[in-house]
Amino acid sequence: MTTLSDRQAIGRDLVRREGGLKVTGTAPYADDAEVDSPVFCRLLLSPTARGRVTGIEVPEVPGLLTVLRAGSAEKLTSTGDDELAVLQDTSIAFRGQIIGAVIAETSEAAREAARLARVACTEEPQDTAFSPDRDDLYKPEKVNAGYPTDTAQGDLDAAMRTADVTVERTYTTATYHNNPMEPHSTTALWDGENLLLWESTQGVHPVRETVTEVFGLAPERVRVVSPHVGGGFGSKGAAHANVIVAAMAARALPGRPVRLALTRREMFSLVGYRTRTVMRTRLASSADGVLSGVGMDVVAPTSKVTEFAEQAGVPTRMMYAAPHRATSHRLAALDVPVPTWMRAPGECPGMFGNEVAMDELAEELGVDPIELRVRNEPAVDPASGKPYSSRGLVACLRSGAERFGWSGRRRHRVGDWLVGTGVASSVYPAFRMPHSTAHLRYADGRYVVSIGAADLGTGTWTALAQIAADGLGVPVELVEARIGDTDQPYASVAGGSSGISTWGSAIVEAARAFREKHGTEPPDGAEATGEIGSNPAQGQYAMYAFGAQFAEVHVHADTGEIRVPRLFGMFAAGRIVNPRTARSQLIGGMTMGLSMALHETSVLDPRFGHVVTQDFADYHVATCADAYRVEADWIDEHDRHVNPMGTKGIGEIGIVGTAAAIVNAAHHATGARIRDLPLTLDKLLPHLP
Amino acid sequence: METDVTLRVDGAEHDLRIEPRTTLLDALRERVGNTSPKRGCDHGQCGSCTVLVGGRRVLSCLTLAVRCHLAEVTTARGLGQSGPHPVQQAFLDHDGFQCGFCTPGQICSAVGMLSEFSQGHPSHASADVAAEPDLTESEVAERMSGNLCRCGAYANIVPALLDVAGGS
Numbered sequence: 001m002t003t004l005s006d007r008q009a010i011g012r013d014l015v016r017r018e019g020g021l022k023v024t025g026t027a028p029y030a031d032d033a034e035v036d037s038p039v040f041c042r043l044l045l046s047p048t049a050r051g052r053v054t055g056i057e058v059p060e061v062p063g064l065l066t067v068l069r070a071g072s073a074e075k076l077t078s079t080g081d082d083e084l085a086v087l088q089d090t091s092i093a094f095r096g097q098i099i100g101a102v103i104a105e106t107s108e109a110a111r112e113a114a115r116l117a118r119v120a121c122t123e124e125p126q127d128t129a130f131s132p133d134r135d136d137l138y139k140p141e142k143v144n145a146g147y148p149t150d151t152a153q154g155d156l157d158a159a160m161r162t163a164d165v166t167v168e169r170t171y172t173t174a175t176y177h178n179n180p181m182e183p184h185s186t187t188a189l190w191d192g193e194n195l196l197l198w199e200s201t202q203g204v205h206p207v208r209e210t211v212t213e214v215f216g217l218a219p220e221r222v223r224v225v226s227p228h229v230g231g232g233f234g235s236k237g238a239a240h241a242n243v244i245v246a247a248m249a250a251r252a253l254p255g256r257p258v259r260l261a262l263t264r265r266e267m268f269s270l271v272g273y274r275t276r277t278v279m280r281t282r283l284a285s286s287a288d289g290v291l292s293g294v295g296m297d298v299v300a301p302t303s304k305v306t307e308f309a310e311q312a313g314v315p316t317r318m319m320y321a322a323p324h325r326a327t328s329h330r331l332a333a334l335d336v337p338v339p340t341w342m343r344a345p346g347e348c349p350g351m352f353g354n355e356v357a358m359d360e361l362a363e364e365l366g367v368d369p370i371e372l373r374v375r376n377e378p379a380v381d382p383a384s385g386k387p388y389s390s391r392g393l394v395a396c397l398r399s400g401a402e403r404f405g406w407s408g409r410r411r412h413r414v415g416d417w418l419v420g421t422g423v424a425s426s427v428y429p430a431f432r433m434p435h436s437t438a439h440l441r442y443a444d445g446r447y448v449v450s451i452g453a454a455d456l457g458t459g460t461w462t463a464l465a466q467i468a469a470d471g472l473g474v475p476v477e478l479v480e481a482r483i484g485d486t487d488q489p490y491a492s493v494a495g496g497s498s499g500i501s502t503w504g505s506a507i508v509e510a511a512r513a514f515r516e517k518h519g520t521e522p523p524d525g526a527e528a529t530g531e532i533g534s535n536p537a538q539g540q541y542a543m544y545a546f547g548a549q550f551a552e553v554h555v556h557a558d559t560g561e562i563r564v565p566r567l568f569g570m571f572a573a574g575r576i577v578n579p580r581t582a583r584s585q586l587i588g589g590m591t592m593g594l595s596m597a598l599h600e601t602s603v604l605d606p607r608f609g610h611v612v613t614q615d616f617a618d619y620h621v622a623t624c625a626d627a628y629r630v631e632a633d634w635i636d637e638h639d640r641h642v643n644p645m646g647t648k649g650i651g652e653i654g655i656v657g658t659a660a661a662i663v664n665a666a667h668h669a670t671g672a673r674i675r676d677l678p679l680t681l682d683k684l685l686p687h688l689p
Numbered sequence: 690m691e692t693d694v695t696l697r698v699d700g701a702e703h704d705l706r707i708e709p710r711t712t713l714l715d716a717l718r719e720r721v722g723n724t725s726p727k728r729g730c731d732h733g734q735c736g737s738c739t740v741l742v743g744g745r746r747v748l749s750c751l752t753l754a755v756r757c758h759l760a761e762v763t764t765a766r767g768l769g770q771s772g773p774h775p776v777q778q779a780f781l782d783h784d785g786f787q788c789g790f791c792t793p794g795q796i797c798s799a800v801g802m803l804s805e806f807s808q809g810h811p812s813h814a815s816a817d818v819a820a821e822p823d824l825t826e827s828e829v830a831e832r833m834s835g836n837l838c839r840c841g842a843y844a845n846i847v848p849a850l851l852d853v854a855g856g857s
Contacts, residue, residue, distance in 0.1 A: 015781055015782070015784075016784065018789070019780075019781045019786075019789075020769075020773070020781070021789075022786055022789030022792050023765065023769065023773065023777040023780050023781060023786070023789075023792055023793075023796055024725065024765050024766045024768070024769035024773075024777065024793070025724070025725025025726065025727070025764060025765040025766050025792070025793030025796075026725065026766055027789055028724070029724075029727070029790060031724075031728070032718075032724035106719070107715055107719055108708055108710060108711060108715070179839055180788070180790075180839055181727075181729045181735065181737055181788065181790040181791045181837065181838065181839045181840075182727070182729070182788065182790040183728070183729070228788075228789060229788060230727070230788045230789070230790030230791075231787070231788040231790060231839050231840055233839070261728065263731060264729070264730040264731065264732065264734075264735075456787075456788055457786070457787030457788030457789065457840045458787070459787075580784050581784060581787075583784070584784045584787055584840070584842060584845065585787070587841060587842075587844050587845075588787055588840045588841035588842065589841070590841070591841025591843060591844070592839070592841055595841075615730060615732055615734055616730055616732070616734035616735055616837060617732070617734050621837060621839060622841070622843075623834040623835075623837060623843075624829075624830045624831075624833040624834045624836070624838075624843040624846065624847065625814075625827070625830045625831045625833075625834040626834075626843075627841065627843050627844065628826060628827075628829075628830040628843045628844050628846075628847040629826075629844060630841070630843070630844040631844070
């Protein structure tokens, strides 16, 4: 593989290039797209979880232009994906489903028309209550990211029977809504032949693929533009029904740009979420802390509309050595909105169960939790038998412990506060997507690299210029990256922490081709393109980023109030392209992990058929006062197998293990073991001294 | 029913004919064409739409435009009109943002917060509400907690603002 040996730009600490636009609010997001005389679209959502729409009456509000209705809207060419087959018939499959839309000259008129709309529907019995004890659980064909549903090696049951010490516990995670700060938004313009979408998305090319298929349009007739994205965390990874409705609305009013920005409330039913997981975790150990068996059996809900199986059992397959291992996933299909990716699907909930169980085992054995993990470090990937391309877990645990001040940890009390510390491991696969293309052009002494990639706050604008600079062997100041437009070459989705690894590989290839074709003194207008396929080393090595997270937790002895005054993460995630933005991504993931540990939960009321926590007053995310002392660092890791840059991806690993570290620290502080997230004071109170 | 309103936005006057129900956020984004304030929730729960009215931070999604007639409205765009405002520069220096969507609101909120602090306003984090407050980490964090950041930049925002306060 080509490697970048002489790095000048990669590793440099740079201010993000679009920063000036962002601090003034002049970076254009999808709903900010400058268009002439936009009209405004508001959605009508189903008031019941199952049934049929029998009528929609919208009064003649001044400024109302048109109404789209379930059953009578434009017929879509492809309805293969039920989530996107919006308004095609009158059936209702979940509460909060799109059953109509109003389009008006002003946002006030659109809102008024939607408010006054009268929806009539029949109601049928709904099934929305999840329980792991349901008798209709089923085994999905595979789980998210294409992993096998169940795995087994050796005989875990026998290992559990013969082990000196066992831990068998059930851990549960809550329902989480991604809630990027920017609501999913579209500005859509149909000129009669061509569709132009300003979209908030993690991938302009994947959105174009979806839209062309759904509407039966040729790819060259659809352009998707998304230079800045106000966060996504997975919910903007694929087009949801709102994008299709925005396009339908535009096609109903040719020549008029249509704005459709979801309300915060609508985001709770339309753009996905992370499902609850119930994880039965099993550990079998010798008296000196060597694991003979590990197991994880996951039960989760999904939607009847489209299946999504959160692969929470997957990290258990590879995390620690043990000859006997078993994992499984079972689902309950319900009349609920469609789940999707949320930051580190699989690893995030899975490593909560895994890492709290390891803490319980360490306690049972009287072994230091870090030492227990070190004792079970595998020589090769236990799941595949392949060697690791690099595995920095022990280094993260050891150096992280030193930085955090782990040794000599003791439960103590400061005034009214019970103080404890906790640790957990982090892991996330080093993915590279199989296809991306980058284009390089030289003019006026400067290089422009174009690729239809995305910056969700990830620092892509800057990092891709850094990679191109090293690929070309020129100062980064001479390179400009252009991203976020389907007029640029194909880029894979910003998902699975694969963005920089995938797009960067294409850029390195484009730079190589450029130098091969034009040498070091290119003429004005010189161009080259680089395209990548799959990484051949993917089949030879197990490739993962690792980390160790440390938390200090204070619990108020009288009220049970929980504070996290210190959170520290140490990561081994390959080469870091831009330390400034990388640190932000890592502490951002950890902050979301803290939020998951202490605050977030979407509460479903089965009578209502949907979550009742539909805004930031009810669905709590961490605020500044909750999480202002979060620190992250990394060890210098050189992995020549992953890709030419040596990057492993850092967007997701920060959230993996955080909740376990916090719950373990709360246990250390109080002696109470809470296995059900979020960790709230009502759960701790009965156990306090 | 519409009414005439003059908004002074970032130093420029805009004569608008708007409905009384139009919020300041909608007026700015859809009539004035200033999309610097963002709509994160439209319910006053996230702070993304924060602007300064007469130097005080307000949630523009909960403010009717008609009550801002002739008032000085400042957005993050206006704060940066002649080069980055010290708060904006501190956000750049400390990487106090990622996706940037909540950032214009954070910036306006921070400017308003620092002004409240300089006037001696206490916060929930102040041990003695009658005493002159110290701008500690916890004071800044408490006073900025009306502005949600889902990317999790709080740990950068707090030192950024302590820097600004220390330097002023």
